[in-house]
Amino acid sequence: MTAPAPSLGRYVAAAAAAGGLVVQPRMGFGDPRHMRAGLVGTRDAAAVTVGTVTIDSYTRVGDPAGARRALAEGGALNGYPIVSHPAAVTRSLLRGVHGPGFPVQVRHGSSHPEAIIRALTAVGLDATEGGPVSYCLPYGRTPLRASVDAWARGCELLAELAPPPRVPHLETFGGCLLGQLCPPGLLVAVSLLEALFFVEHGIREVSLSYAQQTSPEQDREAVAALRRLAAEFLPPDVHRHIVLYTYMGVFPSSAAGADLLLRASARLAVRSGAQRLIVKTPAEAHRIPTVAENVRALESAAAAAEAEVRSPADRLEPDSEVYAQARTFVEAVLELGTGTGTGIGEALRSAFARGYLDVPYCLHPDNAGRSRSFIDDRGRLRWSRTGAMPVAPDLAPAGTTADLTSSQLLAALHTMARRFDLAAEAAAPTGTAGSARAAHRTRSGAPTRPTAPPRPTPSPRPIAPTRPTTRTSGPGAGSPAGVRPPLPGVFTPSRTTDDGSRDA
Amino acid sequence: MALAPARPAVLVTGTASDSHTWNLVLLQLFLEELGHPVSNLGACVTHELLVDGCRRHRPEVVVIGSVNGHGYRDGLAAVTLLRAEPDLAGMRVVVGGKLGVDGVRSLQDRGRLLAAGCDAVFDDGSLTALREFLAALPARVVTA
Numbered sequence: 001m002t003a004p005a006p007s008l009g010r011y012v013a014a015a016a017a018a019g020g021l022v023v024q025p026r027m028g029f030g031d032p033r034h035m036r037a038g039l040v041g042t043r044d045a046a047a048v049t050v051g052t053v054t055i056d057s058y059t060r061v062g063d064p065a066g067a068r069r070a071l072a073e074g075g076a077l078n079g080y081p082i083v084s085h086p087a088a089v090t091r092s093l094l095r096g097v098h099g100p101g102f103p104v105q106v107r108h109g110s111s112h113p114e115a116i117i118r119a120l121t122a123v124g125l126d127a128t129e130g131g132p133v134s135y136c137l138p139y140g141r142t143p144l145r146a147s148v149d150a151w152a153r154g155c156e157l158l159a160e161l162a163p164p165p166r167v168p169h170l171e172t173f174g175g176c177l178l179g180q181l182c183p184p185g186l187l188v189a190v191s192l193l194e195a196l197f198f199v200e201h202g203i204r205e206v207s208l209s210y211a212q213q214t215s216p217e218q219d220r221e222a223v224a225a226l227r228r229l230a231a232e233f234l235p236p237d238v239h240r241h242i243v244l245y246t247y248m249g250v251f252p253s254s255a256a257g258a259d260l261l262l263r264a265s266a267r268l269a270v271r272s273g274a275q276r277l278i279v280k281t282p283a284e285a286h287r288i289p290t291v292a293e294n295v296r297a298l299e300s301a302a303a304a305a306e307a308e309v310r311s312p313a314d315r316l317e318p319d320s321e322v323y324a325q326a327r328t329f330v331e332a333v334l335e336l337g338t339g340t341g342t343g344i345g346e347a348l349r350s351a352f353a354r355g356y357l358d359v360p361y362c363l364h365p366d367n368a369g370r371s372r373s374f375i376d377d378r379g380r381l382r383w384s385r386t387g388a389m390p391v392a393p394d395l396a397p398a399g400t401t402a403d404l405t406s407s408q409l410l411a412a413l414h415t416m417a418r419r420f421d422l423a424a425e426a427a428a429p430t431g432t433a434g435s436a437r438a439a440h441r442t443r444s445g446a447p448t449r450p451t452a453p454p455r456p457t458p459s460p461r462p463i464a465p466t467r468p469t470t471r472t473s474g475p476g477a478g479s480p481a482g483v484r485p486p487l488p489g490v491f492t493p494s495r496t497t498d499d500g501s502r503d504a
Numbered sequence: 505m506a507l508a509p510a511r512p513a514v515l516v517t518g519t520a521s522d523s524h525t526w527n528l529v530l531l532q533l534f535l536e537e538l539g540h541p542v543s544n545l546g547a548c549v550t551h552e553l554l555v556d557g558c559r560r561h562r563p564e565v566v567v568i569g570s571v572n573g574h575g576y577r578d579g580l581a582a583v584t585l586l587r588a589e590p591d592l593a594g595m596r597v598v599v600g601g602k603l604g605v606d607g608v609r610s611l612q613d614r615g616r617l618l619a620a621g622c623d624a625v626f627d628d629g630s631l632t633a634l635r636e637f638l639a640a641l642p643a644r645v646v647t648a
Contacts, residue, residue: 057521057572061548066521070577076605078573109523139523140548179526288573288605363525363546406533413526 007167008050008103008127009205009239012275016241020048021269021305022276025294026107026284028054030070030077032085034291036093041291043102047302050276051097051104053125054079060110061140078288082106082119090123103127105171111135111142113154121161121168128158129171129209131194133348133357137364138178144352144366148345155201167205170198171243175210175226177359180249181373181412183381184213184222185325185391186357192229192330197344199238206238207276211245212265214415215379218322223272225323229330244274246301251285252417256424258282261416262297263304270308277301325391332356332390355388361409372403375412511538512596512641515563517545517554519570519578527569527601534631535567538638551585558592565596565638575603575627576613580620587621596641600626600634 006014015022025042029035039051056079058066067081082090098104105127106120113130120128136147155170162168174190187210195206208226212219223242230240246265252258262279269277281289281297289297333356337347351357355368360383362369370387382394384403404412411418516531518524525547532544543561545553558566566586568579579599586597599622604610609627617625624637 057523057574060523061521063521070574075577076573078605138525138547141546141553287602287608361526361529363528363544365546404533406530406537409530409533413530 006100006103007205007239008105008169009167009207009241011050011103012207012241013239015048016275021266021274021302022050023047023266023298023301023305024050024105024276024278025052025298026054026278026280027052027289027291027294028056028079028107029288030056030067030079030081032080032089032093035080036097038291038294039094039097039102039104041295042298043097045295045298045302047298049102049298051102053082053104053106053120055106055108055110055116056081057109059083059116060108062110062112062115064115076288079108082123083115087119087122090119094123094125098125105129105169109135109139109173111140111147112150114150114157117154117157118161121158126158126162126166127169127171129173129207130154131172131174131190132197132345133190133194133352134173134175134177137352137359137362137367141364144349144364148349151197152201152343152345155198155203159202168203169205169207170203171207172198172209175208175222176245176248178362179211180213180247180416181375181381182213182360183325183373183383184210184218184225184322186329186359187211187213188222188226188229188322188326189329189333190357191226192233192326193333193344193348195230195234195238195240197348199234200343200345204238205240206234207241207243209243209245209278210274212247212268213381214375215381216264216268217378218380219268220272221320221322222326223268223274225320225326227273228323229326233330241275242273243276243278244269244272245278246280247416248280250413250417251280251282252420252424253285254421254424255282256428257417257421258285259300260424260427261420262301264420266301266304267308270305277305328390329357356390358387358389360385374404375415379415511540512564512638513541513543513561514565514567514638515543515545515557515561516567516569517549517557517582518547519568519572519575519582520548520550521574521578522570522572523547524571527571531567531569531631534635535638538635540565540638551582554582555585555589555592558586558589558595563595565598565641567634568597568599570599570601570603573602573605575599575601576610576617579603579622580613580617583617583620583622596623598622598624598626598634598637600624601629603627 012022027038029038042049042051056067056077059081064083067084070077104125106125107129108116110116132148132151136142136144158168172191172194174194175187177187177190191208195208198206208230210222210226227242246262252261266277279297279301281293283289283293333347333351336350352366358368358371360371360373368387372385373381374384376382384393386393514535516528518528528544532542535542545557568582570579583597586592599617614625614627626633
């Protein structure tokens with residue numbers, strides 16, 4: 001039996017103290033040998049890493065029998081069915097890999113996390129992620145009230161089943177809602193509120209997530225706002241760090257463009273002061289990535305982070321628009337709980353019922369569905385409609401209505417893919433394959449940026465209205481996931497989440 | 505009184521294990537712009553909800569979208585289920601998206617879906633093909 005691993009939070013803090021960014025994949029395989037190979041590959045990568053066991057989507061939706069059937073029939077699963085495999089099998093896949101120098105986090109996406117938490121604590125793991133809102137609204141149809149109750153029990157179970165000296169760790173997924181097109185003020189607020197919820201239910205070590213969006217400037221404001229709100233609202237003895245997610249929306253279709261985006265997220269992590277980065281692989285838009293592809297992404301991100309000079313000035317953000325908006329949301333929610341004798345969970349439920357929190361483009365029955373967002377001409381995410389939320393809408397781009405057409409929405413979903421594919425093309429006019437290798441080369445070579453960081457394309461009307469039925473080529477017409485780019489279809493906008501296949 | 509051709513009513517739905525919704529949001533907008541009345545069941549649609557949704561909305565076409573890699577498998581289960589309900593026999597059912605975990609189209613899985621009573625499989629994720637399929641359906645003439 002190996003000695004207990006230090007907690008995920010302490011491991012990340014130690015790396016940060018030494019000046020390193022921790023990088024982590026979003027990896028999961030149904031077969032235990034394959035899962036073990038993934039953890040070994042992650043541990044042995046040329047980077048400071050945390051291992052990931054991402055759970056399959058049958059287990060996530062509470063159908064472990066479905067996962068067992070798929071395994072029995074030899075079908076490939078999109079993640080590791082931790083509830084269906086016997087604990088002994090999971091223990092043996094972790095043996096000698098998970099240890100003092102290599103924490104492993106279980107990622108799942110379930111609104112009913114209890115069975116997963118029992119299974120992970122039974123095999124000696126202590127770290128997982130999610131939240132009552134972020135693992136409910138975008139990903140399914142569990143009533144929010146049921147998710148809040150299940151997550152309260154889940155937090156308490158995690159605290160109970162990983163008693164001292166073990167340190168249970170929970171990461172909020174609230175900063176990643178939707179994957180893309182949700183304005184950062186709401187992401188930061190939900191991330192913070194979920195951390196408060198975890199603490200209320202007995203968790204003393206948390207990480208707060210935020211997913212890279214469409215404007216580096218707005219993203220730095222968001223991470224600074226999240227850090228500041230955490231300091232203002234979390235009890236001082238709650239150990240915490242910030243985890244950044246590489247862009248979770250539609251990824252560039254070229255390998256070089258995808259690598260540029262990945263590296264931009266690593267630089268953002270360093271400049272904004274996030275201590276851990278969840279990477280995305282270029283392959284993810286097309287299929288479940290291999291272990292080797294995950295390792296390449298980890299190493300590419302780590303090299304970009306190492307090459308980025310941390311400037312103290314970048315850490316000092318004044319009161320930003322994102323901070324002000326996030327604080328408004330947080331206060332509106334907390335106020336709903338004041339004097340009621342109920343907790344954050346009930347306040348969150350009530351806030352959604354009243355539309356104080358309203359996730360744009362979210363189909364969940366408990367979401368008001370009256371808010372809409374757009375990307376402005378500087379690349380910043382803004383509100384075109386806010387419904388009953390306590391913030392004012394920004395103006396929609398000239399000549400457009402508040403509601404996007406399908407082709408406008410598609411163009412918005414493709415903003416980053418287009419920007420980084422173009423940047424990669426500009427960097428390597430003779431072909432993208434060479435530039436992917438060139439970008440990767442800096443790991444062993446000179447620590448310089450292969451290209452200037454791509455910037456938002458200035459345009460008076462970033463989301464151009466087009467006729468949806470006539471587009472067969474050009475921006476906004478390709479398959480949104482970057483799958484089989486020559487095809488005009490958009491049946492499948494993206495794997496934008498974290499659900500084993502996904503990530504969200 | 506005017507006579508207007510009505511595009512067939514469509515029910516958009518995710519599969520039981522798929523939590524993705526951007527594909528469903530886009531499908532709805534796309535189909536509405538083509539003139540179809542659209543109901544959207546959203547993500548993680550259980551078998552019970554799917555049958556219930558079909559009885560409630562009485563769509564002429566059910567569009568099952570999946571991108572999580574379990575689409576062939578979950579789509580087959582959904583089609584088999586719907587085809588076992590005699591009162592829903594007249595509905596067209598199509599499946600599309602990214603249906604396998606490896607990003608490769610499977611002729612065998614496609615064949616299974618069609619054999620189970622699926623009217624079309626768009627496993628190349630093509631909306632153009634979906635539009636053409638819908639355009640070929642007879643329009644009803646209703647009194648406006």
